[in-house]
Amino acid sequence: MNNGLCISAHCRIKDNSAALNGETVFTLEEASFTQFIKALYRDQKFEYSKFFKMDNLSKLGFAAAEILLSNADDKIMGEEVGVVLANANASLDTDVKHQESIADAKNYFPSPSVFVYTLPNIVIGEICIKHKFTGENACLISKSFDSDQLFEYTMNLFNNGKVSSCLIGWVDCYLGEYDAALFFITRNNDKKSNFESERLKSIYQNCS
Amino acid sequence: MLVGEIKQTDEELKEAAGAGNLKALTRPTILGMLAAREAAADAGLLENMEGTGFISANTVGGMGHTEQYCLDYLDVEKEGDFMEYIGTHNCGDSTERIADYLNIKEYVTTINTACSSSANAIMLGARLIKNGIVQRVIAGGTDSLTRFTLNGFNSLMILSKEQCKPFDENRMGLNLGEGAGFVVLESEEAAKQRGAKVYSELRGFANTCDAYHQTASSPEGYGASNAMNKALKSAGLTADDIDYVNLHGTATKMNDLSEGNAIETVFGDQVPDVSSTKGFTGHTLGAAGGIEAVFSNLSISENILFPNLNFTEQMEELNFSPLSDVKEGAEVNNVLSNSFGFGGNNSALLFSKV
Numbered sequence: 001m002n003n004g005l006c007i008s009a010h011c012r013i014k015d016n017s018a019a020l021n022g023e024t025v026f027t028l029e030e031a032s033f034t035q036f037i038k039a040l041y042r043d044q045k046f047e048y049s050k051f052f053k054m055d056n057l058s059k060l061g062f063a064a065a066e067i068l069l070s071n072a073d074d075k076i077m078g079e080e081v082g083v084v085l086a087n088a089n090a091s092l093d094t095d096v097k098h099q100e101s102i103a104d105a106k107n108y109f110p111s112p113s114v115f116v117y118t119l120p121n122i123v124i125g126e127i128c129i130k131h132k133f134t135g136e137n138a139c140l141i142s143k144s145f146d147s148d149q150l151f152e153y154t155m156n157l158f159n160n161g162k163v164s165s166c167l168i169g170w171v172d173c174y175l176g177e178y179d180a181a182l183f184f185i186t187r188n189n190d191k192k193s194n195f196e197s198e199r200l201k202s203i204y205q206n207c208s
Numbered sequence: 209m210l211v212g213e214i215k216q217t218d219e220e221l222k223e224a225a226g227a228g229n230l231k232a233l234t235r236p237t238i239l240g241m242l243a244a245r246e247a248a249a250d251a252g253l254l255e256n257m258e259g260t261g262f263i264s265a266n267t268v269g270g271m272g273h274t275e276q277y278c279l280d281y282l283d284v285e286k287e288g289d290f291m292e293y294i295g296t297h298n299c300g301d302s303t304e305r306i307a308d309y310l311n312i313k314e315y316v317t318t319i320n321t322a323c324s325s326s327a328n329a330i331m332l333g334a335r336l337i338k339n340g341i342v343q344r345v346i347a348g349g350t351d352s353l354t355r356f357t358l359n360g361f362n363s364l365m366i367l368s369k370e371q372c373k374p375f376d377e378n379r380m381g382l383n384l385g386e387g388a389g390f391v392v393l394e395s396e397e398a399a400k401q402r403g404a405k406v407y408s409e410l411r412g413f414a415n416t417c418d419a420y421h422q423t424a425s426s427p428e429g430y431g432a433s434n435a436m437n438k439a440l441k442s443a444g445l446t447a448d449d450i451d452y453v454n455l456h457g458t459a460t461k462m463n464d465l466s467e468g469n470a471i472e473t474v475f476g477d478q479v480p481d482v483s484s485t486k487g488f489t490g491h492t493l494g495a496a497g498g499i500e501a502v503f504s505n506l507s508i509s510e511n512i513l514f515p516n517l518n519f520t521e522q523m524e525e526l527n528f529s530p531l532s533d534v535k536e537g538a539e540v541n542n543v544l545s546n547s548f549g550f551g552g553n554n555s556a557l558l559f560s561k562v
Contacts, residue, residue: 078419079434112363116422116423122422125417125419125422125551126422128417128419129419129420129421129422131419132419133419134416134417134418134419134431134434137417
C-alpha cells in the first residue's frame with residue numbers, strides 16, 4: 001500500500017561503525033564508545049562545540065541525526081518536522097552516573113550538567129535545538145526496536161497534519177553498549193522506499 | 209524566604225477535606241482533594257462521577273515526606289508509620305488518591321511538564337473529550353512547597369528575597385507558592401443534557417517548544433508567541449479579539465523578557481490588558497496553569513480583571529505595562545492564559561464567553 005510517504009534516508013551507528021543508507025561512512029576498530037564518537041565527530045566535521053557537553057545518549061543521537069540529515073533538503077520547515085525516538089534504557093546511562101555522584105553521604109557532589117541529562121527525551125531536545133525543529137515530538141520506551149509502534153505513531157502525526165516530515169528511530173545506550181538507527185520520513189511517492197513498518201524492520205535487521 | 213504558603217497544617221487540611229482517617233496522604237494530595245472536590249461540587253458532580261475522567265498535574269510528588277524520611281527508609285532496622293509514605297514519592301500518587309477520594313473510575317492520568325503541567329492537563333482533557341474517550345474531565349494540578357524545590361530554585365538564583373514584581377523593570381525573581389486548581393471540562397452535548405452551569409468555552413489551545421536550550425527559554429520568546437498564535441488559530445480568532453492575557457509572569461529576569469517580547473510579537477502595539485497573578489499566589493509550579501485557568505474563568509464570568517501586584521516601573525525593553533489595579537465591570541469575552549515550562553515547553557489556553 002502506498003501512503004505517499006517514503007524513507008528518504010536512514011543512518012545506523014553501532015559496533016564502532018556509522019552508515020548512511022547502508023553505506024559505511026566511518027569505522028574505528030578497537031575503541032570505546034567515547035573514543036569512537038569523538039573520532040566520528042572529527043571525521044564528519046560536525047563543528048558543534050555543544051556536542052562535548054552532551055551525555056553519551058545525546059552524542060549518539062545527535063551524531064546519527066547529523067549523518068542522516070547531511071543530504072536532506074535545505075528547504076525543510078523546522079516547525080513542520082517531528083521527532084519520534086524510542087529506546088530500551090531511557091536515560092539510565094546518565095542516571096547511574098548521577099546516582100554515583102550522590103551515593104556517598106559524606107562525599108557527594110551532584111553536577112547540574114550531568115543532572116540535566118537524566119531524562120531520555122533530552123536527546124530529542126539536542127537534535128531539535130541544532131536543527132530548529134519545533135514540530136511534535138515523542139520519546140517512547142520499549143524492550144527492543146518496535147517498527148509497528150514507530151510506524152503507527154508516525155502515521156498518526158502525518159494523518160493529523162501535525163508534520164510534513166519526521167525523524168524517527170531508535171537511540172539506545174547503556175554502560176558502553178549502544179545502537180542508533182534513524183530514519184527520515186518525508187512526503188514522496190518513492191516506491192522503492194515506501195514508508196512501511198516491514199521496511200523499517202528489514203532495514204533495522206539488515207543494516208547491522 | 210518569602211513564599212506563598214497555605215497557612216493550614218496537613219492535619220488541618222485533612223480535617224477540612226473530611227479525610228482525617230486516610231493514611232499516607234501527602235500535602236499535594238490533600239490540597240488537590242480540596243480543590244478537585246470544590247470543582248466537582250460546583251459542577252454538581254459529587255454524587256455521580258460516571259463518565260468523568262481525572263487529569264492532574266504535579267511536579268513535586270511526595271518529596272515533602274521523602275526528604276523527611278529518606279534516611280529512615282534506607283535504615284533496614286528501622287520500622288514505623290513513616291514506611292507508609294514510601295509509595296507516595298511518585299507524581300502519580302496524588303492523582304490516584306484524589307481520584308479514589310472522588311470515586312472517579314474513568315480515565316485517570318498525571319502530567320508533569322514542569323511549570324506548564326496543569327495547562328497541559330487541561331489540554332489533554334479537552335482532547336480526550338473531543339475524541340469521545342470521556343464525556344467530561346476534572347483537569348488541573350496540585351503542588352506543595354518542599355525544601356527540595358526551594359533549594360533547587362535557590363541554586364538557580366531566581367528566588368526573590370522581596371515580594372515578586374512580575375513585568376517590573378526592577379524584578380528580582382520569583383516567590384514559590386503552593387496550591388491546587390482544577391476546572392471541570394465537559395462536551396457541549398453533555399453539559400446541555402444535564403443543564404450544567406457553564407463558565408466559559410475552552411475555545412482554543414496550543415503547546416509548543418522553542419528548540420532553544422535544554423533549560424532556558426529563548427530571549428525573543430519564539431515558543432511563547434508560537435503557542436499564543438496557535439491557540440488563536442485553533443480558536444478561529446485573531447489577536448484583536450483577546451480582551452485579557454493572564455501572563456505566566458514569574459518575575460524572573462528571563463521569563464518576563466521572553467514572554468514580554470512574545471506578547472509584542474503577537475499583539476504588536478495593540479496589547480490588551482495583561483497581568484500576572486503570581487503576586488497573589490507565588491509560583492505554584494505544577495498547579496499554576498490550573499489556578500490561573502480558574503482566575504481566567506472568573507474574569508469571564510464576573511467581568512473582573514485581577515491586577516499584577518507590586519508593579520511600579522515598566523520594563524525598559526517593552527512598550528507596555530501590566531494592569532496594576534483591579535478592573536471591575538470589564539467586558540471580558542476572550543482570555544488567553546499562558547503557562548511556560550522549563551526548557552521552553554509553552555502552553556496557551558484560550559477561554560471564551562458563551
